[in-house]
Amino acid sequence: MFELSRRLEFSAAHRLHNPAFSDARNRELYGVCNNPHGHGHNYVLDVTVRGPADADTGMVMDLNRLAVLLDELIFQEVDHRHLDHDVAWLSGRVSTAENVVAAMWERIAPRLDGLLYRMRLWESRHNFVDYLGPDAS
Ligand code: NI
Numbered sequence: 001m002f003e004l005s006r007r008l009e010f011s012a013a014h015r016l017h018n019p020a021f022s023d024a025r026n027r028e029l030y031g032v033c034n035n036p037h038g039h040g041h042n043y044v045l046d047v048t049v050r051g052p053a054d055a056d057t058g059m060v061m062d063l064n065r066l067a068v069l070l071d072e073l074i075f076q077e078v079d080h081r082h083l084d085h086d087v088a089w090l091s092g093r094v095s096t097a098e099n100v101v102a103a104m105w106e107r108i109a110p111r112l113d114g115l116l117y118r119m120r121l122w123e124s125r126h127n128f129v130d131y132l133g134p135d136a137s
Helices: 023-034 063-078 097-111
Strands: 002-014 039-051 116-122 128-131
Touching (some): 002 063, 039 097, 097 116, 097 128
16 A cells, blocks of 8 residues: 655635634634734645555556646635635635645545545644545544
8 A cells, every 4th residue: 555645835814713703702712813814824735645556557646647636626726815715615614724624625535536545734834734534533
């Protein structure tokens, strides 16, 4: 078994705010991440596929194909955007790293023939979240 990864970097703005909560509750819950006009991150997304190497090609999958998919389905949509206002498939969710990476999984997984294993979204050098998909325990 092999795990093969491709890294994508993008810059985006967001604000953590749940409209179902009061302003006071939002400030308490999200702190400075609730500042009204948002803030930015240099995000890093590590996408890992897992599987055997094909006997003929010697590859788990063509990483160039993965790179093109990530560019079209994610990078072009989110880079230099405000995640809460500019990205239709993120609207209606609080843009925590957990929710953002899960939405990205939903876009990419159907195109990867069951090979997608993990998506790791770094929000900063110190904070990242790993997502193993909706069916992982
Ligand atoms: Ni943030």
